[in-house]
Amino acid sequence: MANPQATELFKIVEKYFPELSEKQRQQFLDMYPIYEEWNGKINVISRKDTENFYERHVLHSLSIAKIICFAPGSRLIDVGTGGGFPGIPLAVLFPDVEFLLIDSIGKKIRVVEDVAQQLGLSNVKAMQIRAEEVTQKFDFVLSRAVAEINTFWRWTSHLIAKKSQHEVPNGLLSLKGGDLLEEFADFPHFFKFYELRHYFSEEFFETKKLVYAHA
Template sequence: MRSAIILKYFPDLSDTQKKQFEMLFDLYSEWNEKINVISRKDIDNLYTNHVLHSLGIAKVEQFKPGAEILDVGTGGGFPGVPLAILFPEVSFHLVDSIGKKITVVKEVSTALGLQNVKAEQARAEQLKGEYDFIVS
């Protein structure tokens, strides 16, 4: 199980969350062959360098159900996608100015069954709305 390191730091994951985290490697590997989402030299370190790094904020801040989080410059979905898995009752708005990266985010989110992710091609300064937290 490639995602076992996630359980070391987040042992109380549901079966659904465990499955979603495990799916990340294949999804990002597949997309990385088409679009350079993660450095090709670094894809084998996906869980350590990208997923755990994305989840670091969860060790100091527990987002409350119903919170609205903005992920600015999400790229391929980091930190937003891993956080959306960890906090299924929280809404995440992931934005990036590069359309092909937002395509990846949308496809990965759909494949994972994430209902709490909205991905949009936009520049942060164009956004309107209020958020409880902004991550990047």
């Protein structure tokens, strides 16, 4: 039985992603009570954000899919995933893509593992580890406001596989907000800003951006 509050709040996701399968729709609906329960134990997301869960966490994560459609068999790593964003929502949307979600804080990884298990996400693996210690290679590195770009590139550039299987070269996909011109002024690699207000009409997205970068 779907949570009535979740069903109502989820409409904002269906507005922009109307072609979800019934399984995906149910997985997204099931997220809300799982995160609500965890939030009662530890501060996974801001408690004032609970009623904006689908807009500020799920839809924000899924905005990456408005820019790039990941090919089946792709391998993605979500660095500093926190409670599982953007990795968990994207793993629901792309069930044929492998996701590694990492964070240095153990209790956050326990949340991610529980959410993935309850949602039946066999394409998600979670690890308590720092990006610098990971030796595997990935098509894309994902993040949501983890660190300033030069620092983040230093932590993660070794994770990017050289051989690309998408139209765009492998690289970083980072969700950020505000004026980024100063932050990127001395970034020595290719980057591009995607203004999320061009894809979503809600006020929350007015200053939000997806940054794509590659060597």
